[in-house]
Amino acid sequence: MPIDTTLIGDMYRRMSIARAIEQIVEKHTRKARISGWWHPGEGQEAVGVGASAALNGEDYLWYQGRGCAWAIGKGMQPGPILGDVLGKVSGATGGKGGGVPHWADYSLGIMGEGATLGSVYPLAAGSAFASKLRKDGRVSLANFGDGTASRGTFHETMVHAATWKLPLIYLCENNELLVGTKLTDVCPTADIADFAKGYGIPGIIVDGQDAVAVYEATLEAAARARAGEGPTLIEAKTTRVQGHYAGDPQNYRAKDALANYRDPLAVLAERMAVDEVETIAAEALALVQAAYEETLAAPPPDHSIIFKDLYYGQ
Amino acid sequence: MPIDTTLIGDMYRRMSIARAIEQIVEKHTRKARISGWWHPGEGQEAVGVGASAALNGEDYLWYQGRGCAWAIGKGMQPGPILGDVLGKVSGATGGKGGGVPHWADYSLGIMGEGATLGSVYPLAAGSAFASKLRKDGRVSLANFGDGTASRGTFHETMVHAATWKLPLIYLCENNELLVGTKLTDVCPTADIADFAKGYGIPGIIVDGQDAVAVYEATLEAAARARAGEGPTLIEAKTTRVQGHYAGDPQNYRAKDALANYRDPLAVLAERMAVDEVETIAAEALALVQAAYEETLAAPPPDHSIIFKDLYYGQ
Amino acid sequence: MANNDKMETMLYNAAMGLGLAEEMRTNPDIFVLGQGVASGGWFGAEKGLADEFGSDRVVDCGICEAFEVGMAAGASVVGMTPVINLGFADFSLIAGDEIYHKLGKWRYMHGLNVPMSAVIILPVGVMGGAGPEHSNSIEVLGMHFPGLKVVVPSNAADAKGLMKAALREPNPVLYHSIQTLSFTRGEVPLDSDYIVEIGKGIVRRPGRDATLLTYGSMVNRSLEAATTLANEGIEVEIIDLRSLVPLDWELILESVNRTHRALVVHEANKTAGPGAEIAAQIQERAFYELETPILRVAGKDVPLPQQNDLEQACIPSVDEIVAAGRHIMSL
């Protein structure tokens, strides 16, 4: 079944937006201080966008906070994303946010991030459990990095998700690094998909630089989930182009670390007409530039929001 | 290599002692209240005794608190065991203990129990790590139940133990139950050994009713550990004959739950001469009876021990 | 529906279960998850629930406390009302990130003001030798970390009324049942709208000489002590706080401003326990009304031994409360 060209264009558009945000935030943080740290996602955009494209609007996404491809993929606009990064009222959190993202929009199925890594596994199982009870046909996706696959919650959650056949997808972005530590220094396997074996669920490895490959694997996992066949673990092999955080000197990294890097935008562009690629890229840049300017102009939050949302109705 | 008959006799002796303690505690709790609950280990004696027999005296044992076969297997006398169960000064803890055991004797390599299940995995990795640093040739063994294999610490610890090739043995007593819940209701696999696959380590299933089989598997795992080849997961299939705790009405359990039960003492006795079996059993009974009487006569602890051991030297 | 005045004598844990069952009948979003809950619960609180509501809504779980609470947080964000019974509050230290970061902060940190209902049952206190990792009263954690409500029922009627309030609350609630009360009986209203409002304490015994603030397992011991003290002419007012978050400051201050003396009694360890906050705040708010220091009668600062006598010696006895009452009147 050849993949729809509209879908490819749409994925390219979202990846271009995510990339443009990366670049603008990178530039911004070089001259100005933001609150907290930005964790650049350059090079990994195909994963969030490809996987999100395979989900329905009302499917639940629980992500880990590198870059913004997941939020863009699942339908968030650049405005609320940049608003949080710069700590303005226009942010998704209304201005509480900073470099570690807590973007959420429940109407888009964007459920948010837990900044203690590994916290999204059980949360995603919670929404998956709700879907199973409600028979609403929704799928829940937990996104995480290779380093985060070691967390105990990975195991506790999958034990139950596999037993109960929850409509859950584990989607790992394996960039072979956790901050400055090499995955294989702290993990017995280079393939996170190996962990699927213990639970008797499929463990699929895909090319994380290819949005189409990620899309297809996710679509299949979502179909399994909706059919009541339970969870799937997808591992997307990918590359972290930048440092762990914007400004990271990366002394720990080999000079030729990016020798085999393939830009996911270039990989997807191969499937598209040249002028389409250029138009989409230009539009994305303009969109993000406009959102950035609006964000700069937006006011910082009033101190009164310090107590907002602590309790319901507050 | 046929197994040494002295060793068989010794295992039978320890299993008989453990069984006699089971019976005396069972009888005691029927007429008197003890502090906390006794978790009977009847039917599972071959595991603790068989595995301990394969360890050296200075190897480290971290156990889970069902029955007392591990403590007996690793060299503890009935006195300190019963002393804790009955809350007397003669107990291993000096009288702080009760039904949930915290027997330890560091000179015997008996390191103790964590009553929050799953806590022994990282602790055992800690002693294994120490042995690796010190090159002392010791092995650390973490004992746990099938239900406890779901705990996050199972995963976090094995990820590191497998990567670092720690001299560690995971030894699971699979009695297919956690309190009143069937393992397969909360676990995607009936074989805990399956979890080894994710870590690329051996996952061995043995007959937990046969002390010799447990002994041999543990001996091999210990040899691997000492040779620097890393951890092994051994799953001993066994049977919990009594309730979860002494007095448990076990309404949750099928009437014929014990239909296929094989008494580990009978299994081992098949390898022995009849009169040897009888002599050993009688001696064990007498030993335990005497220890029980001494325990009954021992005083309860003085209230001053409430603050003892809180800080070192206190 | 409501059988307004009817009462029935039942076990504390059964009353908790009754509150749960009544709410489950009208709210299909409630589900119960925990180790052993499908066969009625380790201590009987979930008895009959699986039969009535099916094994989809009353679900057994593995030994995975972090998972249990984390999945509750996720389910709560999508509009369910999960009820998790952790069996022993001590086990909640395994789920600290899930309780105090996820449940307590998810709404705040994402800035989306939606209801998040979840009831985490964390049974506290000694129960006869369960040991240092099963017997602690750690309710102060829910006071220090923001975003949660914390209730502690001291009798069967409150066990029902606070459970129902917790299930109707749009914020996560830590529900601390009391292990020693599990199998004690009390009169429980059968009214299916019987609610004990979260944040309201109650005067269990009026008195003019001193205010004794307590909750949970220490309410009965305090009442007993008050009887003894009354024989000596000392009239202690006993307030059962019922909720630790929020605390009923109106009630506390009205009483202390009248009696000019305050004691706090709880089973939790003394140092940095709930009594520390209560005492600190009373002296902040009513310093010039106080005639004596505020006294705390609380658990000894040790891991609990298992041996029954030692264990009892670690938590406040009636005699110790009586002695504190005499002492405060002698100052």
Added chain:
Amino acid sequence: MANNDKMETMLYNAAMGLGLAEEMRTNPDIFVLGQGVASGGWFGAEKGLADEFGSDRVVDCGICEAFEVGMAAGASVVGMTPVINLGFADFSLIAGDEIYHKLGKWRYMHGLNVPMSAVIILPVGVMGGAGPEHSNSIEVLGMHFPGLKVVVPSNAADAKGLMKAALREPNPVLYHSIQTLSFTRGEVPLDSDYIVEIGKGIVRRPGRDATLLTYGSMVNRSLEAATTLANEGIEVEIIDLRSLVPLDWELILESVNRTHRALVVHEANKTAGPGAEIAAQIQERAFYELETPILRVAGKDVPLPQQNDLEQACIPSVDEIVAAGRHIMSL
């Protein structure tokens, strides 16, 4: 060995690392484990350690906080002195069972009185937008749960001296470094026996009018506030507690009995924070010496927002401390 009087200006985190390195040189049982420690640590505290002591003793770890602390407990029982850096104290909620049950209770519950040395580095406090799950000051937990010692260095010299004391301590120590101080400089004694005794506070500024008890990040702000107040004729005595377990009651009470007024200042959330215990205990022990209520100036009871201005607005500012100083003198 000891270069007794020499001092060097260095970063707070480097001083912590120096204390560690010096002890590692003489004690082969010390090893360091944590995420990123092998390449010098996320915030530089372990810089150079792997080069000097090898990757056997300075070991990177996966994202497994429960494992890290649990393995430290196990290693400690067999006589090692593990040093675990969790990076952010907030992550310790993942290892709650391992810290407060295993490390704090293992010796007690097994009744074997052996040394258990372990240093758990739990950096606390805001550091510029790290957010609600990275920025909290949760040191009060170490006060409530028994069996641990708790230290909080407020400057580079103490960072070294308390680290060395912690490494020689036969009980597990929670070592709360201060995130905002990580890259500030201070004079540090090079003496390889420079120890800051656990359990001893210090008067940072003498004063006659009120006693201000503080520690960690709030020491500098309090000193600044004291200067302003001094200009107004208010002489506040500033005590840096340095250790929260044990607290230096001799020092605290001597001062309060002299000034008759006390304030507690900390970054941790106010409710049920360390200040609650300190205030509760001061009024218990020195009630009749007090002329005013004990005031607490502390973090707001909210999860911390990330935005820098909001974050700063959640923790005590110099102005707030000054205001509290004026207020207590006006009572």
